[in-house]
Amino acid sequence: xxxxxxxxxxxxxxxxxxxxxxxxxxxxxxxxxxxxxxxxxxxxxxxxxxxxxxxxxxxxxxxxxxxxxxxxxxxxxxxxxxxxxxxxxxxxxxxxxxxxxxxxxxxxxxxxxxxxxxxxxxxxxxxxxxxxxxxxxxxxxxxxxxxxxxxxxxxxxxxxxxxxxxxxxxxxxxxxxxxxxxxxxxxxxxxxxxxxxxxxxxxxxxxxxxxxxxxxxxxxxxxx
Amino acid sequence: xxxxxxxxxxxxxxxxxxxxxxxxxxxxxxxxxxxxxxxxxxxxxxxxxxxxxxxxxxxxxxxxxxxxxxxxxxxxxxxxxxxxxxxxxxxxxxxxxxxxxxxxxxxxxxxxxxxxxxxxxxxxxxxxxxxxxxxxxxxxxxxxxxxxxxxxxxxxxxxxxxxxxxxxxxxxxxxxxxxxxxxxxxxxxxxxxxxxxxxxxxxxxxxxxxxxxxxxxxxxxxxx
Amino acid sequence: xxxxxxxxxxxxxxxxxxxxxxxxxxxxxxxxxxxxxxxxxxxxxxxxxxxxxxxxxxxxxxxxxxxxxxxxxxxxxxxxxxxxxxxxxxxxxxxxxxxxxxxxxxxxxxxxxxxxxxxxxxxxxxxxxxxxxxxxxxxxxxxxxxxxxxxxxxxxxxxxxxxxxxxxxxxxxxxxxxxxxxxxxxxxxxxxxxxxxxxxxxxxxxxxxxxxxxxxxxxxxxxx
Amino acid sequence: xxxxxxxxxxxxxxxxxxxxxxxxxxxxxxxxxxxxxxxxxxxxxxxxxxxxxxxxxxxxxxxxxxxxxxxxxxxxxxxxxxxxxxxxxxxxxxxxxxxxxxxxxxxxxxxxxxxxxxxxxxxxxxxxxxxxxxxxxxxxxxxxxxxxxxxxxxxxxxxxxxxxxxxxxxxxxxxxxxxxxxxxxxxxxxxxxxxxxxxxxxxxxxxxxxxxxxxxxxxxxxxx
DNA sequence: AATGAATGAGCCTTCATTCAT
DNA sequence: GATGAATGAAGGCTCATTCAT
Numbered sequence: 014x015x016x017x018x019x020x021x022x023x024x025x026x027x028x029x030x031x032x033x034x035x036x037x038x039x040x041x042x043x044x045x046x047x048x049x050x051x052x053x054x055x056x057x058x059x060x061x062x063x064x065x066x067x068x069x070x071x072x073x074x075x076x077x078x079x080x081x082x083x084x085x086x087x088x089x090x091x092x093x094x095x096x097x098x099x100x101x102x103x104x105x106x107x108x109x110x111x112x113x114x115x116x117x118x119x120x121x122x123x124x125x126x127x128x129x130x131x132x133x134x135x136x137x138x139x140x141x142x143x144x145x146x147x148x149x150x151x152x153x154x155x156x157x158x159x160x161x162x163x164x165x166x167x168x169x170x171x172x173x174x175x176x177x178x179x180x181x182x183x184x185x186x187x188x189x190x191x192x193x194x195x196x197x198x199x200x201x202x203x204x205x206x207x208x209x210x211x212x213x214x215x216x217x218x219x220x221x222x223x224x225x226x227x228x229x230x231x232x233x234x235x236x237x
Numbered sequence: 238x239x240x241x242x243x244x245x246x247x248x249x250x251x252x253x254x255x256x257x258x259x260x261x262x263x264x265x266x267x268x269x270x271x272x273x274x275x276x277x278x279x280x281x282x283x284x285x286x287x288x289x290x291x292x293x294x295x296x297x298x299x300x301x302x303x304x305x306x307x308x309x310x311x312x313x314x315x316x317x318x319x320x321x322x323x324x325x326x327x328x329x330x331x332x333x334x335x336x337x338x339x340x341x342x343x344x345x346x347x348x349x350x351x352x353x354x355x356x357x358x359x360x361x362x363x364x365x366x367x368x369x370x371x372x373x374x375x376x377x378x379x380x381x382x383x384x385x386x387x388x389x390x391x392x393x394x395x396x397x398x399x400x401x402x403x404x405x406x407x408x409x410x411x412x413x414x415x416x417x418x419x420x421x422x423x424x425x426x427x428x429x430x431x432x433x434x435x436x437x438x439x440x441x442x443x444x445x446x447x448x449x450x451x452x453x454x455x456x457x458x459x460x461x
Numbered sequence: 462x463x464x465x466x467x468x469x470x471x472x473x474x475x476x477x478x479x480x481x482x483x484x485x486x487x488x489x490x491x492x493x494x495x496x497x498x499x500x501x502x503x504x505x506x507x508x509x510x511x512x513x514x515x516x517x518x519x520x521x522x523x524x525x526x527x528x529x530x531x532x533x534x535x536x537x538x539x540x541x542x543x544x545x546x547x548x549x550x551x552x553x554x555x556x557x558x559x560x561x562x563x564x565x566x567x568x569x570x571x572x573x574x575x576x577x578x579x580x581x582x583x584x585x586x587x588x589x590x591x592x593x594x595x596x597x598x599x600x601x602x603x604x605x606x607x608x609x610x611x612x613x614x615x616x617x618x619x620x621x622x623x624x625x626x627x628x629x630x631x632x633x634x635x636x637x638x639x640x641x642x643x644x645x646x647x648x649x650x651x652x653x654x655x656x657x658x659x660x661x662x663x664x665x666x667x668x669x670x671x672x673x674x675x676x677x678x679x680x681x682x683x684x685x
Numbered sequence: 686x687x688x689x690x691x692x693x694x695x696x697x698x699x700x701x702x703x704x705x706x707x708x709x710x711x712x713x714x715x716x717x718x719x720x721x722x723x724x725x726x727x728x729x730x731x732x733x734x735x736x737x738x739x740x741x742x743x744x745x746x747x748x749x750x751x752x753x754x755x756x757x758x759x760x761x762x763x764x765x766x767x768x769x770x771x772x773x774x775x776x777x778x779x780x781x782x783x784x785x786x787x788x789x790x791x792x793x794x795x796x797x798x799x800x801x802x803x804x805x806x807x808x809x810x811x812x813x814x815x816x817x818x819x820x821x822x823x824x825x826x827x828x829x830x831x832x833x834x835x836x837x838x839x840x841x842x843x844x845x846x847x848x849x850x851x852x853x854x855x856x857x858x859x860x861x862x863x864x865x866x867x868x869x870x871x872x873x874x875x876x877x878x879x880x881x882x883x884x885x886x887x888x889x890x891x892x893x894x895x896x897x898x899x900x901x902x903x904x905x906x907x908x909x
Numbered sequence: 910a911a912t913g914a915a916t917g918a919g920c921c922t923t924c925a926t927t928c929a930t
Numbered sequence: 931g932a933t934g935a936a937t938g939a940a941g942g943c944t945c946a947t948t949c950a951t
Binding site for chain 1: 257258259260261344345347348350354355358359362363366377381384385387388389391392394395396397398399400402403405406407409410411415418419420425428429432433435436437438442443
């Protein structure tokens, strides 16, 4: 637990807002959990609303620190970087151990934006999205207009996003054993990468014969 | 406006919950909008929570009636049915005219399930999902195990879901003119279908030369 | 204590506001004193502010009922009516028994007007003031313009008003025994009437010799 | 603005208390306006209550300095001195330029005395009142007992006090043009003086014929 | 069956005050 | 001596719920 009272409140608020939403969470409970006075929220943040915004920013900042973008050595094949990117995004979204409340909080912001959202997009989402578009541009050899690249980028993000935003429903649609075996972040990343590369014509088609697959393709190496 | 007071409340509640969430919506406002007494909610539904659950069920029922699954004549090619399915799903999710509050309400349920969710999944989502899996199974000629089909199905749903759940963020990532031109339900449906068929090896790859495209392919006809 | 909860709150609020002012009085204490719930104020009046306004109106209404204007038989001499009017005004302002909280509340409104004040003036103060002007007009035989009459009227009201608004200070300036003997409502009324009539030349001058006083003057009879 | 922080607080507090009353004014705003720390009030004055008392004293001291009693040369006629006294009192109460917050603050104290009041009376009001009584005693040639003089003195003070304490209500009772023309401090002083002298038999009666007025009367010269 | 009156619990916020520095 | 950080208490208000009718 952080030393600073402000940070403790920020932490408790993030968890509470992630769990119960802005209206559902109470400053009383937040302060209680943070071991601070009720008036501390207004003292440090002026307002419940402002506390919310700060906690969203804090959450996204801390999540980015926890799971930073990969650093690729020069010359890393684009297909491999795509796989790493998807893997990294899923790891950030889904977490490995405990469910990341930071992401659940940001997910609320994405679903129903408030003032905190635009900042979130500009500082955090757009830069990541641009990295993805750069990788895709390289994969298709610059042959596609940006509008098309964006559509493809959104297709990739969407596949991952579903697991984060509708994870419980996915869990109901998929048998439990399959869920544990196939729908792990790592396996999903493999699937999404393979699916995308196949659609872009730089990887084996999904469900194709083994003969279709060129074992020397760098894209294949990247996902294995 | 429905004659029955109970139905009027159900309607008003659905809209209010979709707009403000469970905590944000107030029983008073709902009853006011429904032209009913404050006590009516407790009288008809016993509880705000129970009203919420009922309004979720009601919303999904009414949305299914508004946008039913397409009925295909026997012999309709699978690729065409895939396109129709995606188009139908997007239409249901995004609506054509006014934003469908029913879907926004269900989206809340998907993001953070309550007791109403399992029923929603079983009655509404799973049947639709199974139709999708059937189409996919036919497209790949039965060569893929169900686990793999489900992953592909989720990939398709995810691409559509993103526009519904994170529409505002998409709107920030994409230039306005492109948004109006390319990210309409119809155009998204085309893209998702084409993207999926390409990945499955039964359509032209995305960004391939025109020469790659077989003009006689039924899948192509389906999306044009 | 009134049966109706609304009336009990109105009563308690009037007393509390008179005692502590708008800011100083708390709805909690008011409701406690009225034996009502905290939410009752918002239920019946919507607002602390609105409760205040209603309690001011209520106070002045009830005070007017308690101490109505005198009814004079036709032919009552103007000087006698002046005396009665002043006597009545002082009685209403100062009360006979316990200090009238209604007047103290209205006094706050007079000193620092809020929304309730204009209504108070039109419904209550102006009609009384007009009665006074009518009496004065008769006393001076219609020889004075209204502007002058108003000045004289304000001179009369001011003499009485001081005892109400600055009663405590008067109590400090005047020796206690003299206070009890000379500064009673009745004696003040006599003084003010005599002072005014003298100034208007229709009564003996103050401090004049006994010879100055015409024992047959109706004005003199009125004040004795 | 004073150099000393204590004085700056005193100034800001006086204005705030005059405007909003004791409960309505906040220590924070006062310190902000004074450019001082929040803790300064408790440091310099120990208490909000103590600050209030000090600010009342400070206000009355500063107001007396601003508008001191007139100094009359020996032999100035009593009637003239009466007029000057009234004029001076009205000027002090009503101010010439901006509304004097000092007086508004003292008015609160007069209406609802606190611990600061007795001191205010002894140091400030009583001396002034005694001067008035001295003038009146001279006017009536010592023929009246002190109790009677006090009553007359209060009658004079009351006429002026009404304009200060109930100025807004007076403004509602009197037509606007008449207000601007007749109810200025100077004109009120004339009226009060004339009214009083007439009552005391040393001036023309109000509303009397021109013939009633003795043009050589010193009292008349005083008010013109 | 259906409703208007009434309420207890709890929420966000403000404020005067204190304490360590 | 003087101050910025922090807090306990309380205030106005809202809301879901109940109860008598």
